[in-house]
Amino acid sequence: VGALTRLCDVLRVLREEQDQCLQELSRDGKGGLGLEMAVVPVTSAVSQSWAVFFSAGCAGLWDNMSCWPSSAPGQTVEVECPRFLRMLTRSRNGSLFRNCTQDGWSETFPRPDLACGVNVNDSSNEKRHAFLLKLKVMYTVGYSSSLVMLLVALSILCAFRRLHCTRNYIHMHLFMSFILRALSNFIKDAVLFSSEDVTYCDAHRVGCKLVMIFFQYCIMANYAWLLVEGIYLHTLLTVSFFSQRKCLQEFVALGWGSPAIFVMSWAITRHFLEDVGCWDINANASIWWVIRGPVILSILINFIFFINILRILMRKLRTQDTGNEINQYKRLAKSTLLLIPLFGVHYIVFAFSPEDAMEVQLFFELALGSFQGLVVAVLYCFLNGEVQLEVQKKWRQWHLQEFPLRLNSSLSNGTSDPTHASSSEQSRGTCRASII
């Protein structure tokens, strides 16, 4: 695993080299052969350099890149490629030359980038940059639309007391985790890719790392709640009697608690073993497994639950023996499509894919996957029959309050008011998991 050479590392090396060179040059000047000498700052547009001028020959020179010892006219001086360039190229050992002429130093030859094997025009870089930016735009659109829909859905589920039941509580937690995932993405983008001081390696403050921990936590919490949905539905279908209320506490612990444990242990190992940058680059695979492992495990478990639930449904539909076969498959397909976003089954597609499919995976999981929250909000809130009923009732109530005249007229007409009738009749037991 090749660790990334960061710009701040390069700059540090360059600063060291400059200091060393200037020290050597001034020592040379002092212990010189009585030649007239002066250290003259040479100021160009953006940088400052120093040259030691002797009365004859070529003075020692720091040309912002390498250190040239003072030399007599007619000589060719060879220096190694500067250390900071060798950092970037790793292997190539080249040399730079200058001739010392009567009029002072000649040009450096060959050109430094060619001599030291630095590739300055990498066209694949531009393509990658365009792809990454496109992805960023797409998932920003996806997450923001998801965020709006989820907020509406969550407030609907919170507002109507009759919708409060274990299944919807779990949905609400899932919505919340989706909201956090979207929000943390925005926060991360704002903190990480804004104005970053790349010149100093220790520029990353605690705040940036805290944001990173929060980001990891939100993502893991989302996976955990997808798993909880899977566990809940699976137990509902396979276990005949279980206390839903008691289960909810355990689910909350699993959904919000377990990610905290993993993320904290990741943060601690990261702090002690790989405290590089803002913790945004995961070069050490074994540390990354602390997060990667549980995520892959939850995807795998959910996939197994998904298959098992489909199996149970298929058996049920067969034994019911209602209608024709096509109808059965239609219902099965419908429930499959409903379950995929709720369980996050699509993650299994690329969970074990090879590295070559990285771009496809990123597109599939980010550009399309960012809409998962929106799909879940639509399927499990807006299209839910109970929710629609409640919203309709509220809407009618509100309308009747707005226009009391109409209420009076409708009552006097003797028609039974549907809102009244149902509100007194319906009990809290309306919540049922309906996946068929």
Place this chain on the structure above:
Amino acid sequence: MMSAKDMAKVIIVMLAICFLTKTDGKPIEKRAVSEIQLMHNMSKHLATKARLDWLLKKLQDVHDFISLGDALTAKEGGALRSSKKEDNVLIDIYQKSLGEPDKADVDVLAKAKSQ
């Protein structure tokens, strides 16, 4: 408890996964979570880009410096400035390759340097 048959099934599935993904002992570049993967790729890319931009700037600086040195020696010794033109051409090329969005980076670098 798991029966031996179930155990065998699990082992076969695990082996199949290992075989299909070829994860045996190779360093993994994949991050499993796409957001993290994107962040990783993006950060790495930006770091590389910042480095490259800086390097271009640096090489340009060295050229600048040499031509400045030439100018100095020309003033002092009255030598010909034959190579000056060529330098300018090179600098122009470098300036073109430094796109607009990179200006900010360069500014940051310039500031840090002058401190």
